[in-house]
Amino acid sequence: MNKHQQEIAKAHSLINEKSRTVSQDDWRLHYHVMPEANWMNDPNGFCMWNGEYHLFYQHHPYSPEWGPMYWGHVKSKDLVHWERLPIALAPSESYDKDGCFSGSAIEKDGKLYLFYTGNQWTGPDQETDLKQVQCLAVSEDGIHFEKINENPVIDKAPDGDVHPFHFRDPKVWKKGDMYYCVLGSQTKNRMGQALLYQSSDLIHWEFVNILAKGQGNQGYMWECPDLFQLDDTDVLVMSPQGVHPEGDYYHNLHQSVAVMGHFHQDKGNFTSEKWQILDHGFDFYAPQTMLDEQGRRIVIAWMAMWESEMPEQKQDWAGAMTIPCILSIEKEKLRIDPIPELASLRYDPIRYQKLIVDQNKKLDGVHGDCLEMKVSIDAKEATKFGLNLRMNETGTERTNLTYYVDEEKIVLDRSKSGKGPGGVRKAPLALQNGKLQLHLFIDKSSVEIFMQNGEKVMSARIYPERDSTGIEFFSDAAIEMIQLEKWSLKQSV
Template identity: 70%
Template sequence: MNKHQEMIEKAHEELNKYKKSVSDHEWSLQYHVMPQANWMNDPNGFSMFNGEYHLFYQHHPYSPKWGPMYWGHVKSKDLVHWEHLPIALAPSEPYDIDGCFSGSAIEKDGKLYLFYTGNKWTGPDQDKDLKQVQCLAVSEDGIHFEKIAENPVIEEAPSGDIHPFHFRDPKVWKEGDYYYCVLGSQTKERIGQALLYRSPDLLKWEFVNVMARGTGNMGYMWECPDLFSLSGQDVLVMSPQGVKPEGDLYHNLHQSVYVLGNLDLQQGKFRFDQFQLLDYGFDFYAPQTTVDHLGRRILVGWMAMWESEMPEQGHHWAGAITIPRIMSIEEHRVKCVPAPELETLRFNQVSYSNVLMNGSRNFEGVNGDCLELNVLLDMKQASQFGINLRMDTASTEKTVLTFDCQNQKLTLNRDHSGKGPGGERKAPVELNKGKLQLTLFLDKSSLELFIQNGEKVMTARIYPSEHSMEIEFFSDGEVELLKLDKWSLRRSIS
């Protein structure tokens, strides 16, 4: 057994100590991908191979805190039921000794290749004393991976106004006769940018150009770039660090955004318009997409945020991945809706229609901690409508959604959500002929809200008591609940 495999085996011994207690814990997610134990961050290598969805993730198997990165691994036939597989990558070589950082996956000649950043600390300052290179690992079966002898395949950042060490997160795709890869970078003066490379064979890479660079308030480092075409429009998804708050926007430590533009592959230049947030909530970072066999562009993100308090760390785990979201473009904006396959988890439907309400109201059978809630309402004369989620019987613990009709804003407040951080986030929301549509997924310690059929999304981790199960609706005037559907959702992660 080689050193790489030995490190993977040893890591699994550590995970086995805690995975049952993690699975049994009250905050353990039922239908979201999360680690069997210890730390998880960015989704990596989201891809299809042999007719199945494969998803990898940044993983520290020895602690519920960030550390030397491994790649955890799950797969699914349907985007809903996920199976944990052996760890795919361990930091076993001199070029990746301090972490197998983020990257992507691609199929070539019937094999699955992982393209990742090898990280090595060269001194005590992790912002300055580092060496990052780009590496490949390959698998015949999509489960067991070997790092190739030619590593690293990109040994250093290009010359020019490109930071020599912050140089990471390759996202690879094929177009025509070439493989292309976009990498996150910054200038020497710390302005975020993305680099474009191409290769005939995944092994020999040629730098094409600085593909895009920030101006103004666009951050000092563009992490996890992902470039693709959607409905004839080129889209760059990325996670800029260092964007300063503007009004209601950019209040998380780091952001996840997209820009629409036009890519000139020959010149290696991407002309784009302004940032748009992919998620207006608290906990969404490092999103990555793939295209499946149905031609859909599917997005997932890390359901947490850097430097945020994570109460689950006290129970030997941290981090999770969002539910898969199907992306589309309408009226020059990206929309994200839950993958329809999640409907297979539904049971115990409770429905109401055409209900007039004014003030606060509970509905029999509409409660719980692992559910989907669909609401369509007409605001009528009310200026405010809201929902208290995961509320206890004394109404002291609750996560509050409030729509302000006058200001056309939806607020998510978790100041009384239980353990963990509080705060609030706001999303601009326009009514559609006086109507507001909400689709909401609750799962033990998470909330994902899709607004106006995916025009906006808000994601949050919440840590309420297991006894906080109530859902209460409220308004300051008459509203009509045109449709209210609640389903309990089954567990889907093995």
């Protein structure tokens, strides 16, 4: 057993010790990918290989706090039911001794390659004292990975206006006979940018160009860039750090955005248009996409946020993934919809039609802490209406979603959601012919809300008491609930 495999075995020993007690926590999610124990952040290596979906993730197996990064690993046949696999990567070599940071996966010659950032701390300040290089590991069975002898395959940042140390998160793809890779970076004066590389064999890489560079209030570092084509549009998805709030936008510590534009392959640059926020809630970071065998562009993200309070850490775990979603473009805007496969978890359906709601109302059978719900509401004469989710009997604990008709704005308020961080997030949202369409997923300690058929999304971790399972509708004037469908959801993870 080489040093890499020894480090993986050591980590598994500790995870196995903790997993039994961790699994008893009331906040453990039922249909979202989580670590078996201890820390999780960014999704990595999201791909299809041999007809199955593989998802890797940043993982610290020794603590529920962030630490030297490993790659956890799960796989699925349907993006719903996930099987845990052994840890794929551990820091074991001089070039990655302080962490196997984020990256991606690609198939070549029947083997699965992981492309990741090797991190080394060179001093006490983690913002300035670091060296980052790009590395490869390979597997013949999609489970056990070995780092190649040629590592690091990119051993330094390119010359020019590129910060020499902050240089990470490779996302690789193939077009024609060439492999391409986009990397997160910043300028020497701390403006976010993305770099483009190309290779004929995955091992020997050539710097092509600065793909895109920020300006104004577009952040000091672009993490986890992902470039792909959707219909006839090129899309750059990334997580800019250091964007300052603008009105109702950019109130999380760091953001996740999509930029639509055009990738000029001959020049190696990307001309962009307007940024679009991917999620208007609290907890959505480092999204990564993949193209599946059905031709769908699937996205998944870390459902947490840096420096946010995570009450589950006291139970020896931290972090989760969002539900997988499908990206599409409609009227030059990106739409995000939950995958239809999640319907396989439904049971105990409840339905209501043409129901008038005035002031506050609870409905028989509409409650729970692990559910899916679709609601179509005609606002009629109301100026304010919405839902209280995960509410206790007295109403003192609740997660509040309110639509303001005159402002054309939706507001998610978790100031009374229970333990953990509070806060309010707002998003512009117009009614469609006077109607609001909501598609909600609640899971133990999370809520994900899709609005107007994927036009806007809000995701949040919440930490209510076990008995806070009520759902209440409210309005300042009569509204019509045109249709409501609610299902309890089975556990799949």
